[in-house]
Amino acid sequence: QVQLVQSGAEVKKPGSSMKLSCKTSDYTLIRHYSHWVRQAPGQGFEWLGVINPTYGTTTYASKFQGRVTMTTDTSTATAYMELTSLTSDDTAVYYCATAQRDDLLTGSPGRWGQGTLVIVSS
């Protein structure tokens, strides 16, 4: 079965940046919209944004505007999510997920990666 494999856990200092990766074994899958979602300890899911890899266009949640950058490298079937100016509130498990449809409003996260734990601590 096609999988999304995410990069390993990270520990970051407050104020630093992180760049997570999400690689798929299916080179056609990476051409679909890719969402990034996180879940902080004891909290619900929070959507960070989505990228359309065909045009490289992105839609970010307003909360993360200016701090988040999503990119896709179709040659390596890898999606990336960079988040800057980290604080302890960014401690969470971060998930990538391909959309079940290539549409911003109706393409919900479909197939999910295993998640990457990021701990922000001094």
Added chain:
Amino acid sequence: QPVLTQPPSVSATPGQKVTLSCSGGSSNVEHNFVSWYQRLPGTAPRLLIYDNDKRSPGIPDRFSGFKSGWTATLGITGLQAGDEADYYCATWDSRLAAWVFGGGTKLTVL
């Protein structure tokens, strides 16, 4: 606080039918498609239902989705021990311009 409201927990016995609710408003549930996810312990979420009532490939017909007004519902019939998991709803919110999730319902199979 999650934008979508789900009951924190539901319990039922094997073989029973359960319904899990997801309440929102006019900017999300009422006018946009709702998806449902199952999260088994220690695993990533799995898409069960999309477009309110369409089953994702490989999902048994014991799982069903329904929406009316501001509330969406996930139904599970013939409850099995393996259905014990957290269930989340999600939809697009037109006012927030973001995908939003419910806080999740923990289903316990007694």
